[in-house]
Amino acid sequence: MPLSAWRLRLLIVSLLTVSFLGALDHTVVSTSLATITGDLGAVEQMSWVIVSYTLASTVLLPVIGKLADLIGARVVFLASLALFIVASLFCGLAQDITQLALARVAQGVGSAGLHLMPQTIVGEVTTPRERPKVMAMIGAAFPIAILVGPLAGGLITDAWGWRWVFWINIPVGLIALALAVIAVPHIAGRSGRRFDIAGALVLGVTVTAFVLAASWVSSEGLEAGIPLLIAAAVAVIGLVVFIAIELRVSEPVVPLRHFANRTVLVCIVLSTVIGVGLFSVVSYVPTYIQMAYRTSATVSGLVPIATVFGMLVSSLLTGWLASRSGRYRIYPIIGTAIAAVGLFIMSQLPAGLPLWVPMAAMALVGVGTGAFMNIIVAVAQSAASRSDTGSVTATLSLVRQVGSTTATAIVGGLIGVGVTLGLPASLDAATLTPSAVHAASAAVQSEVAVLYSSVMAPIFLGLAVTYALGVVAALLLPNGRLSDERDSAPLVEAEPAIA
Secondary structure (H helix, E strand, O other): OOOOHHHHHHHHHHHHHHHHHHHHHHHHHHHHHHHHHHHOOOHHHOHHHHHHHHHHHHHOHHHHHHHHHHHOHHHHHHHHHHHHHHHHHHHHHOOOHHHHHHHHHHHHHHHHHHHHHHHHHHHHHOOOOOHHHHHHHHHOHHHHHHHHHHHHHHHHHHHHOOHHHHHOHHHHHHHHHHHHHHHOOOOOOOOOOOOOHHHHHHHHHHHHHHHHHHHHHHHHHHHHOHHHHHHHHHHHHHHHHHHHHHOOOOOOOOOHHHHHOHHHHHHHHHHHHHHHHHHOOOOOHHHHHHHHOOOOHHHHOHHHHHHHHHHHHHHHHHHHHHHHHOEOOHHHHHHHHHHHHHHHHHHHOOOOOOOHHHHHHHHHHHHHHHOOOOHHHHHHHHHOOHHHHHHHHHHHHHHHHHHHHHHHHHHHHHHHHHHHHHOOOOOOHHHOOHHHHHOOOHHHHHHHHHHHHHHHHHHHHHHHHHHHHHHHHHHOOOOEEEOOOOOOOOEEEOOOOOO
């Protein structure tokens, strides 16, 4: 039964609140990280605060998506939110880095549900035509969290202490939980089907090994040695074993039939393009701006803000347009092309230009990405069986996260090697900071600015090529129209062209 207009509005408010809560936790902790690890006496183990959370939230995505299909999205959603609230309490109570890392694992598991279930619930309770608009509104939580998260983390840490960075989730989470209990309708699962335990375990090991290998490459390069080789080997072998398992079981945790569906496959490729093309480089852009444009850390933040703002506006606009017309194919085609142009411009910028130039170029990347990042989720859900809504949504999220992790490691390694080889003799790569460069002579600053521009240029160009490949993929997306009927064929083929 379709939801009333009032119930749908309440559902959107509930899902937006929960999505914002989950997205904010990704960004708010980063500002307080040095304070947290310093207070716990574990600065050298700082990465585990992030890695434990990221690993758990990535590995559990397909499991949570499949559970939603089997037992119902509402149950999984409420359980994930409750786990996130409890884990936030224990994060704030942690007395050492081990306790914090374990609590962050639980928080990451809950966060995976907070990220995935709102999209899954929208796919279950709305018509295909409504989904782009609703998902764009809920998806606005992510760019907003990127904008306010670092500032909020710093203010909370300075005013109340770092433990409140986690404890602030409790009152907000309880409000979100009360809204969710009222607003989220019952969604029937397919109880009685066997869960793919073997596939889930093998996939968990495979993704864990893959993420660890990518992290080690990013931080240590080939010097990671034997642990890196072992992790890479486990990831490769695990992938082969996982595919063999999924081909044999009746209810695979990641149904391989998704990859046989042309529409879903193109959406998976486009989701990977977003992870590789944008998410992999956005964290390195502020440092690049500080070095190449000789700005402060505060001013350098204007460039990613321009990217995120472009993404937010574009996502809301294209979501509304797609829901109004039912047409969707044009948005990933135009979006990938715009993002490719933005990254190509970034690759051609010489050092010393006004700051508004890279801001405008990266805003194009944000506009292009936002044009299709939520639409492809709605389209993939509409092309898949309703019984696979959770798993297909999880698959898109998983490939985006894995693509981002892999590309981030590669980009970080390339920047590290390039800067180290070309750095002036008066500066030490091991202790290189923007403040050290800004304190050097004008000649050295100019040399570093040119160096960073030359190192980043081929990286931006490579990411532009990634989006260009996304244009090709988007052109292969079948032309169709999203249906107005909740239980009918989700994608209605477009009318034949008139000769």
